Amino acid sequence: MPNTTCPGCAAQISDEVAACPHCGGPLTASHSRPTQAPIQRTGGKVLAIGTVLLASAVIATVIGAWWGPALLFPGAAVFILGKFWS
Numbered sequence: 001m002p003n004t005t006c007p008g009c010a011a012q013i014s015d016e017v018a019a020c021p022h023c024g025g026p027l028t029a030s031h032s033r034p035t036q037a038p039i040q041r042t043g044g045k046v047l048a049i050g051t052v053l054l055a056s057a058v059i060a061t062v063i064g065a066w067w068g069p070a071l072l073f074p075g076a077a078v079f080i081l082g083k084f085w086s
């Protein structure tokens with residue numbers, strides 16, 4: 001049974017438990033439990049949100065909504081962030 005070190009109390013515990021039996025702290029993903037690299041997905045999500053924000057901002061600006069220009073910059077920022085992230 002592989003062991004891991006509790007991030008809360010540094011005790012050697014099984015990495016198959018969800019919480020440390022010593023301090024009760026939750027175990028974060030460790031080297032022995034690989035996470036399914038969410039970076040690509042997150043980037044795609046950010047890009048999608050940015051696209052929606054930017055499109056809304058452009059439309060709002062065109063139709064003369066007061067919040068259109070206010071949304072343009074954050075929309076573009078999120079869009080660019082998502083573009084480079086993914």
Ligand SMILES: [Zn+2]
Nearest residue numbers: 006009020023
């Ligand atoms: Zn602990």
